[in-house]
Every structure is written in structure tokens, then in C-alpha cells.
Amino acid sequence: MQIPTEYESTFNNVDSEAPEQEVTNHIEYNNIWEQVTDIVEQARDGDQDDATLERTYSILNETYRITFELLKTRSTILERKKKCINRQLNDANHMIYLVPRSPVGYLRAGRIYIDYGYQQRAFILFSRGLQLVPQTDEHYDLLTQGKNEALSRAKKRFDILSRLPLDIRHEIIDNYFSRKELTQFTRVCSSWRKMIINYSKLWKQILAVEWNDKPKEGEIPVHTLLPSISQHIQELELPQNTKTSTYMNNIPTTPLPPPISYVRFIPSFVSVAQSLTSLDISFSRKAYEVPLFSDILMNLPNLTTLRYDVQQRVYQPLVLFPITISSPTRLKRVAIQSDREKINDIELQKLLTNSPDLRCLSIGNCDDSVYETIGKYGHNIKELNIDQSAEEPMSLGSDEYCSDDTVGLKHFSASGFDSPSCLLPMIKENHITLRTLTLRLKFKSITAPGWSSLFTSYPLSNLIHLNIHDFDNYDLTLDESNELGDFQFENHISICKTILPIMMVMNKMPHLQTLFLSHVAPIPDSVVDTFKDLPNLSQLVLDGCNFNSRKMKEFLELCGEKSKTNKSLEKLVISDQPMNINHDIVYAASKIQSLTWLDFNYMHGEEELAKNLVPNIVKLPLLEHIKISHMDMELRDLFALRNCSLLRYIELDKNYWITPENIKQVAFPSHVEVVYQQVFNRFL
Numbered sequence: 001m002q003i004p005t006e007y008e009s010t011f012n013n014v015d016s017e018a019p020e021q022e023v024t025n026h027i028e029y030n031n032i033w034e035q036v037t038d039i040v041e042q043a044r045d046g047d048q049d050d051a052t053l054e055r056t057y058s059i060l061n062e063t064y065r066i067t068f069e070l071l072k073t074r075s076t077i078l079e080r081k082k083k084c085i086n087r088q089l090n091d092a093n094h095m096i097y098l099v100p101r102s103p104v105g106y107l108r109a110g111r112i113y114i115d116y117g118y119q120q121r122a123f124i125l126f127s128r129g130l131q132l133v134p135q136t137d138e139h140y141d142l143l144t145q146g147k148n149e150a151l152s153r154a155k156k157r158f159d160i161l162s163r164l165p166l167d168i169r170h171e172i173i174d175n176y177f178s179r180k181e182l183t184q185f186t187r188v189c190s191s192w193r194k195m196i197i198n199y200s201k202l203w204k205q206i207l208a209v210e211w212n213d214k215p216k217e218g219e220i221p222v223h224t225l226l227p228s229i230s231q232h233i234q235e236l237e238l239p240q241n242t243k244t245s246t247y248m249n250n251i252p253t254t255p256l257p258p259p260i261s262y263v264r265f266i267p268s269f270v271s272v273a274q275s276l277t278s279l280d281i282s283f284s285r286k287a288y289e290v291p292l293f294s295d296i297l298m299n300l301p302n303l304t305t306l307r308y309d310v311q312q313r314v315y316q317p318l319v320l321f322p323i324t325i326s327s328p329t330r331l332k333r334v335a336i337q338s339d340r341e342k343i344n345d346i347e348l349q350k351l352l353t354n355s356p357d358l359r360c361l362s363i364g365n366c367d368d369s370v371y372e373t374i375g376k377y378g379h380n381i382k383e384l385n386i387d388q389s390a391e392e393p394m395s396l397g398s399d400e401y402c403s404d405d406t407v408g409l410k411h412f413s414a415s416g417f418d419s420p421s422c423l424l425p426m427i428k429e430n431h432i433t434l435r436t437l438t439l440r441l442k443f444k445s446i447t448a449p450g451w452s453s454l455f456t457s458y459p460l461s462n463l464i465h466l467n468i469h470d471f472d473n474y475d476l477t478l479d480e481s482n483e484l485g486d487f488q489f490e491n492h493i494s495i496c497k498t499i500l501p502i503m504m505v506m507n508k509m510p511h512l513q514t515l516f517l518s519h520v521a522p523i524p525d526s527v528v529d530t531f532k533d534l535p536n537l538s539q540l541v542l543d544g545c546n547f548n549s550r551k552m553k554e555f556l557e558l559c560g561e562k563s564k565t566n567k568s569l570e571k572l573v574i575s576d577q578p579m580n581i582n583h584d585i586v587y588a589a590s591k592i593q594s595l596t597w598l599d600f601n602y603m604h605g606e607e608e609l610a611k612n613l614v615p616n617i618v619k620l621p622l623l624e625h626i627k628i629s630h631m632d633m634e635l636r637d638l639f640a641l642r643n644c645s646l647l648r649y650i651e652l653d654k655n656y657w658i659t660p661e662n663i664k665q666v667a668f669p670s671h672v673e674v675v676y677q678q679v680f681n682r683f684l
Contacts, residue, residue, distance in 0.1 A: 035059055064098045071095050075108055082198065088112060100132045103139040110146045115191065117163045119154035123147060162191045173199060183222045197225070203232035205278075234277045266291050266299050278305035282393060283319075293336065294324045304330050304357075304402075309393050310338040323347050325354040332357050332402045335385075335394040337364030345369035352377035359383065359404060360397025368422040375425035382410045384426070387440075389416030408433025413467075415440035420450040431458035438467040441499075455502045463509050468500065470519040500527045514539040522546040531555045539571040539597075549582055556588035563593035570594055570622075575601030575629075590616030596646075601629040601653070614640050622646060629653035638666040651675040 036059060042052050075091040078084050089112050095105030106129030113122035126147035133140055161169060173182065179202065186193040196202070269276065279300065283290045293308050310319050320338040334355070336343070343366035352358065352374070361378065362385040363370065374384060382401035387394060401410065409430035414423060415438075427434075437460060460466075500517075501524055503509075513536050517523065523542075528551040531537065562568040569592050574581060581600065589598065590613055598617060614637040617623060624646050634657060641650060648671060652658060660676060668674050 068095055068098045068102070071098075072104055079108075085112060085116070096129075101134060103129055103133045103137055103143055106133070107139065107142055107146065110143075110150070114146070114150055114153065115194075117159060117191075119150045122150035123154065126150060159189070159191065162195070169195060170199060170201070173202065180219075180222060183225060184219060186225065187220070197228045200232040203229040204234045206233055230272045231275055233272045234275055266295055269300060273300055274302060276300055277302055279303055280305075280307040280396070282307070282309035283311060290319045293320045294322075297325060297329055297331075301327075302330060305333040305396060305399075306331060307335040307362075307394070307396050308337075309335070310340070311393070321347050323350045325350060327354075329355045330357060331355045333360040333396050333399065334358060335362035335396045337362075337387075337394045339365060341365070342367055343370060345373040348373050349377055356380065359401045360399075361385070362394040362397055363387075364392075364394045365389075368417065368419075371422050372425045375429055382406075382408075384409060384411065385413040386417075387415040389442075406433075410434065411436040413438035413440075415469075416442060418442075420454045424454060427454060427458050427460075431460055432462060434460055434463055436465040436467075437463055438465075438469075440469040451499050452502055460503070460509065462511055464511055465514040465516075466503070466509070466512060467514075467516040468503075468518065468520065470517075500524060509534065511536055513537060514541075516541040516543070517545050518543040520545045522548070525551050528552060528555060532558055538567070538569060540569060541571070541573040541575075543573070543575050545574075549585060553584045553588050556585065556592065560588060560591035560593070563591075563595075568592060568594040571597035573597070573599040573601075575599055586613045587616065590620070593621060595620055596622045597625040598623065599625075599627040600631070601627065617641075618644055620644070625649040627651040627653065633658050635662050635665070638662060642666055642668055642672075647672055649673050649675075653677045 035055070039052055039055055039059070042048055042055075071091045071094055075088050075095075078088050078091075089109055092105045092109035092112065095102065096109065097105075099105070106125055110122045110125045110129075113119070113125065126143050129143045130140075130147065133143060161172070164172075173196070177185070182196050182202065186196050279296070290310060296306070296308065297303070308320070320336065320341045320343070334351070343363050345367075348363070348366075348370055358378070358381060360383040361374070361381050364387045366386065366388055368388075370386065374381065378384070382404045383397040385394065385397060397411070404410070409426065410433060412426055412430070412434055413436075414426075417423065500520065512534050515531075515534075515537060516539075520542075523545055525548050528547055531540070532555055556569075556572075559569040572589055572592070572595060574585075574589075586600065589595075589600075598620075600613070613628070613631070614633065617626065618640045623644055625648065626641070628651070630653070633652070638658070641647065650668070650672060652663075652675070658676070663674055663676055
């Protein structure tokens with residue numbers, strides 16, 4: 001931080017005439033103001049001028065002494081808190097003016113000048129102190145050391161970075177160097193190390209990916225700075241590899257005996273326990289001596305975000321339960337999962353009742369009882385993600401809900417449930433407030449009764465995002481496959497016969513903006529017709545879905561007409577082997593002027609589709625993202641795509657006749673990302 005010019009006069013006061021009389025007199029009275037009032041009254045009489053004058057000297061000297069002590073105290077506190085450098089300098093120069101024979105002011109001001117690059121000023125100041133401070137003073141040698149240090153630094157090369165104002169230095173750090181590079185800069189000099197280490201914003205978030213990079217020869221890994229930066233860490237994500245032990249060893253803690261394992265985890269966080277607010281950690285199957293979930297909550301009391309994912313089957317029987325919480329937590333976002341321990345209503349109730357600020361909850365490997373428990377004790381939850389099968393690691397919810405104090409659940413995702421009846425507690429209480437609903441179905445849940453009564457009794461009239469994922473045949477168990485038998489396809493489409501018509505035909509969704517359907521085969525005509533009645537629909541994703549081509553063409557043509565004057569479809573994805581994409585579908589889609597994202601995947605050998613699609617999509621004024629798969633394209637099509645002014649992403653997947661050399665030949669602009677996957681020779 002550069003010292004403003006307004007303090008130049010303060011520095012110059014060091015060379016001005018200072019009082020020669022040393023402050024030694026002390027006043028016997030405690031109340032100085034009463035004495036001042038008495039002197040004023042005495043001076044009015046004019047009878048005792050000499051006595052009044054003497055008392056004036058005495059009170060002024062005592063005032064100097066008190067002021068000096070207060071300045072020294074304030075300067076000490078500010079130095080300890082590393083705040084208000086200008087105020088520290090002002091106080092130090094004021095102390096020099098009041099008591100020029102004390103070394104305190106010279107040492108304080110001189111140190112500030114040295115640290116901020118004003119070596120010449122520091123040298124002059126220390127020299128002045130050596131002239132006025134008695135040589136018998138116990139701190140006299142420190143003045144000599146300061147003078148020599150300033151002289152030595154003045155002879156070194158000029159460090160322009162240390163001369164810049166603090167906000168400019170931070171601007172440079174934020175925008176021009178990575179954390180890995182800044183770690184190496186800590187070895188340049190002590191001032192650079194101090195500047196980088198003390199910049200708390202730089203070290204608030206530590207992610208696992210940073211420890212996976214192998215340092216080059218001569219480089220120091222970022223995690224070696226942990227003893228110096230641990231007080232700044234607020235968000236922490238640990239790696240799932242052997243470097244975790246090294247990571248924990250670098251956090252200041254008491255020595256622990258080998259062998260190295262997760263037994264070191266809790267003691268390693270002693271130094272960051274009060275500042276850490278976010279922890280994301282996943283334990284692999286090779287882990288042992290894993291810290292208990294309750295121990296983490298107890299030893300890291302200020303956590304607001306926690307992901308605790310245990311993927312180990314052998315070494316420990318119980319790590320998640322029982323949950324023992326002695327005081328309320330500050331948790332706002334939680335994701336918990338253990339592939340050995342099924343989350344039940346009793347343990348979940350403990351967490352919910354002791355986490356009043358909880359807004360986002362993600363749980364995996366649980367039973368149906370959790371829905372009712374959350375309905376009773378999770379009134380403040382705004383985002384709920386439940387995966388009863390626990391096939392994938394649970395992710396933390398969005399932080400946008402952390403400060404949401406409105407009533408009701410906004411985001412609900414359920415996967416792996418057996419019956420729609422278990423969803424009743426959540427849908428019944430929150431069907432008015434729900435904005436996002438994601439259902440990942442399995443064979444049992446599709447064929448189970450109760451769907452009709454669920455959504456007819458509690459319509460989702462305010463829903464904005466709807467995601468329906470039908471089960472995949474590859475996910476069926478052997479018993480389920482045998483149960484389906486020869487009528488597998490007919491039974492598979494029960495979602496199309498019941499669930500979708502109930503949700504979209506019988507229940508109007510005027511606010512729906514995003515519709516994602518996966519492996520729905522086929523989509524009923526009545527459902528496709530409802531697409532036309534969704535005035536706000538902006539994103540349509542059909543992943544592995546079949547449909548009536550004529551109905552879909554009519555809908556896309558309507559979107560094309562609307563896009564000429566009003567807002568219409570912005571994202572269209574038709575992917576994963578749809579059997580009925582034809583020229584009419586492609587042509588109708590390429591006429592939607594509002595499209596920014598277009599994805600056609602798996603065209604099943606339609607060799608002429610590119611001639612219809614590419615000449616039209618290059619005319620779309622807002623297109624930014626396009627993916628074309630299994631479609632014959634020519635070099636001229638690539639040159640046409642290059643002329644799309646807003647295009648930022650192109651993915652060409654298994655496109656015949658296009659080679660990497662062709663893409664280089666076209667030379668797309670640098671702001672366009674081109675992803676290309678080569679196709680095998682179809683004639684082999």
C-alpha cells in the first residue's frame with residue numbers, strides 16, 4: 001500500500017523543533033479535566049499567574065504522557081491485526097513528536113517504511129533516532145539494526161510490486177497469475193512471500209484437483225504452504241488418492257504415529273476448525289480408519305457445506321451412524337452417502353432437527369421412510385435430491401437456495417423408489433411451490449399403482465423444469481427381465497400410457513420452460529400436442545425417445561413461426577438413436593430463429609440430411625452450440641458453419657467424409673471450440 005502524500009507533513013515533523021524537556025512530571029490528581037477547569041477560573045482572577053502557569057506546564061506534560069501511551073497501545077493493536085497502515089504511521093510520527101527521546105516511534109515508523117519500500121525515509125528516520133535517543137536505552141541497538149537494514153535494502157534491485165498500492169497488487173494477483181505460479185513466487189523474497197501468504201482471498205477455497213498435478217523439477221507443490229495459509233481456508237475438497245495423507249500432514253497439528261491413514265484426519269484440522277465452512281470429501285474403497293460423520297460435525301463446528309461420501313465395503317462396518325450431535329449445526333448444504341449403511345428415518349431425524357438452517361439435502365442409499373421424515377422435520381429445505389439406489393456419488397445442491405427464506409420445497413429429485421406412494425408426502429405439501437421435478441424411474445416404480453391419484457390430486461401448476469428418466473433395459477435385474485418376458489416393449493411403454501399423459505395432458509403446466517424426457521418410447525401423440533400449449537417452453541431434450549414424426553414436425557413448425565416475432569424454443573436436443581428423424585423434422589428445426597443450442601444425434605444413415613440442415617442453420621441468428629452426429633457432411637458444410645457469427649461450440653461425432661485435416665483446413669476462429677470424433681470406415 002502506497003503511503004498517501006498527506007502524511008508527508010507528518011514525516012517532516014520529525015525534523016521540526018520538538019520539545020526538549022523530557023516528560024517526567026506526573027500529576028497527583030486523576031481527573032485532568034477538573035484541573036483544567038480550575039486553572040481557567042484561576043487565570044481569570046489574575047492574582048496567581050505564576051502558580052497558574054506552573055500548573056499549566058504540569059498538566060500539559062501529563063497529557064503528553066497519556067497521549068503517548070494511548071498512541072502506543074493503538075499502534076500495537078493495529079499492527080497485530082494488520083490493519084490501517086496509514087493510521088499506524090501517523091501514530092508513530094505523533095509519538096516521535098511527543099517524546100523524541102523514546103525509540104518506540106522511530107522503530108514503528110521505520111519498520112513501516114522498510115516493509116513498504118521507503119528505504120531512504122527509513123534510513124533518515126533511524127539516523128534521527130540515533131541522535132536523540134540516549135545510548136543507554138535498552139532498544140538503542142534496534143535503531144542501529146533498522147538503519148543498517150534500510151541501507152542494505154536500498155542498495156538492492158528496485159521491487160516495483162511492493163511499491164504499488166495494495167488494491168493494485170491484489171488486482172494483479174487475481175487476474176494474471178495462477179495459484180500454482182504464485183506458490184513459486186513465495187521464494188522470490190520475504191516481502192513477496194508475506195504479500196502472497198497474507199492475501200486471504202487467494203486461499204479461501206482449496207480443491208482436490210490442485211494436488212493431482214505433478215510439480216515440475218524445482219517447483220514446490222501448493223500444499224506445502226498449508227502451515228502458513230491454513231487460517232485462511234474456508235472451503236476444502238480432499239483428493240481420493242495417496243496424496244491425501246501428505247495433504248493432512250502439511251496442516252499444522254501435533255505429531256501422530258504411523259501408519260498414515262484417515263486416523264490423522266480430525267487432528268489435522270485443528271488449525272482450520274474455526275475458519276473452515278465447506279468440506280467436500282469422498283472416501284474410496286481402499287480407505288481405512290475413516291473419520292465418523294458425527295466427529296466431523298463436532299470438530300468442525302462452523303461448516304455450512306459438507307459432502308460426505310463413503311465408497312468402501314470392507315474395512316469399517318459403521319461410519320455414518322449413529323449420528324450424535326451435541327449442539328445445533330450451521331449446515332446449509334449437505335450430501336451424505338454410504339454404500340454399506342442405508343439411511344433411515346431415525347438417523348435422518350437427528351440431522352434435520354439439529355440443522356435449522358439446512359436448505360439443500362442430498363442423500364443416497366436410503367429407504368422409503370426418509371420422505372415422510374423430511375416432510376415432518378425438513379420444512380426449511382428448498383432443494384432435495386434422493387437416490388435410493390446410490391448408484392452414483394451424490395453431489396451438493398445449488399447454493400442459490402442457501403439464503404432462500406420463502407415457504408416450500410423448490411427443487412425435488414427422486415431416483416430408485418419402488419412406488420409413487422412414497423413421493424406423496426413431498427408432492428402433497430409442496431406441489432404449489434415446486435419449480436423443478438426430476439424422476440428417475442425403474443421397472444417396479446413404473447408398473448406400481450398410484451400415479452393417477454398422485455398427480456390428479458396434487459397438480460404441479462407452477463412447475464418450470466420437468467425431467468423424466470425412464471428405466472433402461474440394461475438396468476433390469478434377471479428376475480425383472482423374466483417378468484417382462486416376450487412383452488417387454490409393451491410393458492416398457494407404460495410410462496407413456498399413464499404417467500406422461502397424467503402429468504402433462506390432465507395437468508396444465510403454463511410455466512414450464514424445460515422438458516427433458518429420456519428413453520420414453522414412444523411419446524404419446526396427446527403429450528406431443530401439449531407441447532404446443534406450453535407458451536414458455538424454451539428447452540426440449542428428447543434422449544432416446546421415439547415419437548410421431550408428423551406430430552413433432554407440426555410442433556417444430558409452430559415454434560418456427562413463433563420465433564419470427566416472439567420468444568420461442570431456444571434449445572432442441574434429439575439424440576440417442578431416434579428411429580423417426582427425417583428431412584421434415586430437420587428442416588422444421590432449422591427454421592426456428594430463436595435457437596441457440598441444436599443437437600441432432602444418431603441419424604441412422606440419412607446421407608442427405610446435411611444438405612438440408614447445414615444451409616439453413618447457418619442462417620440462424622442466435623445459434624451458439626451445435627452437435628451433429630452420424631450425418632454425411634462435406635467440406636463446404638464446414639466452411640458454411642464457420643460463417644455463423646455467434647457460434648462458440650461445434651461437435652462433429654462420427655461424420656463420414658470429414659477428417660481432422662479438413663477441420664484444420666477450414667481454420668475456425670479461436671473463440672470456436674471444435675470437438676471431433678473419428679468414425680471407423682463403414683466399408684470395412
